[in-house]
Amino acid sequence: MMASASPGYSSDLRPARSEELTLASLDAAARLRLDEDQALVRVDFDLAPGARAEAVELILVARPKSDASGGRISVSINRGRSVVLAPRAESFEARFALYSEAVRPGTNTLNLVFEAGGEDGWILDAEASRLRVSAAPAAGYDSLSDIEAALASDYATPRRIHVDAREAGVQETAVAALTAQGLALRLGEAPILVNEPSVAELTVRAVADPAAVTPAIVMTGPSEIQLSATDSSALIAAARLFAARSMEGQERRFGAAQALSAPRLVFTETAAAPASSDLAHLAALGAPFGAEQGSRTAVVIAGADPESRAAALAVIGRAALASGSAWIYGWFGEDVQLAPANHNLLVLGPMDTMDARLIEAAPSEVRAATDAARARTPRDSHYFGSTAFAAEETRALGDVTGIAAIFDDRRGRTVALITAPEGADFARAAKRLARSTLWDGMEGRAVLWDAAAVTAFGPSTGPAFSREAVTVFLRRNDRWVALGAFSLAVLLLIAGGAVNRTASRRV
Incomplete structure (x- = not known):
């Protein structure tokens, strides 16, 4: 049960926003069938502490059990006022408003009651039926427990989160990655990480505080929590605490003493194990x-710009959801050469920032995916005069094209790459992968994804020089190809003139 609103923050609200979730995502275990044997269906949903619901709408999709289906369906929230439907014996999609005054911060229950009257019932489509709630989120919270509850909520949860780990020094990447994984495990999805604190709804900041007795999580503002330790090297302990333990029931400080009795932070909705040990295994x-909480894992973030870094952290958070827990014993860094040689390796970032030897060591299907991705990226055209400025504007955002690959290198360790070719936008591609069902579509040893679909590349026996590779070569060297063609044309013209003059003299 989630915490209810308290007077400390209930009067200070952010602008309302509308969020829509399927009934299946709200309660995957619910049996959405209405008939005489099961006349009541309950679907629970959570509204974040301090939030205020302003409008609620249900899109209900159902089909009849038989030609004799009928009766009435009564819909309410928390046993409040009901909306009654009397559908005919045919499939329907009904959109109607519910009474929002019944919705309160914490756990709410959507009730669907079937009144048979001797008629057959209905089968509800949980994937197509959706509950939309427009709510004003709280601008701040009173305790760490409230923040924990808000992050776990279905509606009005703080979505945009700013992570600042700069004071961790050489441990900055590790602290940021563990923070991202801790956020993902609480949210149940990859976090939306923003680089501007002014637009964030929650800020997590790592601070070296000489006055700190032990590493701890401290609430320093209504929407800010601080990972605190005596110096930068000890901040990793505070990050591990944030990623490993729940803050439920905690007030404004959560340290090692409280962690002894705090529950583990886990995500239990992991998928069944696939038959193969490839990208499908990583996705599921x-x-x-994630084995042994990352004790034999090295993670390298190769992208240097803030957007690429935030996107890589989102993918790392999504991977923790698949594992079910954070990789608190993993190694995190920015230089693949410093990674422990006996650790499995996960490298994230644009392809042009990666060690070229990683791509060279990859199997043929990885190179095939790379060639295909490069062929999809926009042509690096050259503009002159008045069109040059317009061209720069249109190329501000690259294509959403990414590559994921997994293979064993010569050292016997597993290497996984999450990258994007030159000309594509790694940040957009990685965020799309982390926060969509594209993640679940990964399989085989290499995949190429775009904004809508995932394409798998299996073992290949094709020639080393594929048509895609030739296309990429020509596109990336179009100036030299054009110069060569022009030079050849000039040579042919000169040679033709010489031949004509020789023929004329002979005549």
Whole structure:
């Protein structure tokens, strides 16, 4: 049960926003069938502490059990005022408003009651039926427990989160990655990480505080929590605490003493193990990187710009969801050469920032996916005069094209790559992968994804020089190809003139 609103923050609200979730995502275990044997269906949903619901709408999709289906369906929230439907014996999609005054911060229950009257019932489509709630989120919270509850809520949860780990020094990447995984495990999805604190709804900041007795999580503002330790090297302990333990029931400080009795932070909705140990295994279970909480895992973020870094952290958070827990014993860094040689390796970032030897060591299907991705990226055209400025504007955002690959290198360790070719936008591609069902579509040893679909590349026996590779070569060297063609044309013209003059003299 979630915490209810308290007077400390209930009067200070952010602008309302509308969020829509399927009934299946709200309660995957619910049996959405209405008939005489099951006349009541309950679907629970959570509204974040301090939030205020302003409008509620249900899109209900159902089909009749038989030609004799009928009766009435009564819909209410928390046993409040009901809306009654009397559908005919045919499939329907009904959209109607519910009474929002019945919705309160914490756990709410959507009730669907069937009144048979001797008629057959209905089968509800949980994937197509959706509950939309427009709510004003709280601008701040009173305790760490409230923040924990808000992050776990279905509606009005703080979505945009700013993570600042700069004071962690050489441990900055590790602190940021563990923070992202802790956020993902609480949210149940990859976090939306923003680089501007002014637009964030929640800020997590790592601070070296000489006055700190032990590493701890401290609430320093209504929407800010601080990972605190005596110096930068000890901040990793505070990050591990944030990623490993729940803050439920905690007030404004959560340290080692409280962690002894705090529940573990886990995500239990992991998928069944696939038959193969490839990208499908990574997508479903985070394997092999999540084994033993990452004790034999090295994670390298190769992208240097803030957007690429935030996107890589979102993918790392999504991988923790697949594992079910954070990789608190993993190694995190920015240089693949510093990664432990006996650790499995996960590398994220644009392809042009990666060690070229990783791509060279990859199997043929990885190179095939790379060639195909490069062929999809926009042509690096050259503009002159008045069109040059317009061209720069249109190329501000690259294509959403990414590559994921997994293979064993010569050292026997598993290497996984999450990258994007030159000309594509790694940040957009990685965020799309982390926060969509594209993640679940990964399989085989290499995949190429775009904004809508995932394409798998299996073992290949084709020639090393594929048509895609030739296309990429020509596109990336179009100036030299054009110069060569022009030079050849000039040579042919000169040679033709010489031949004509020789022929004329002979005549």
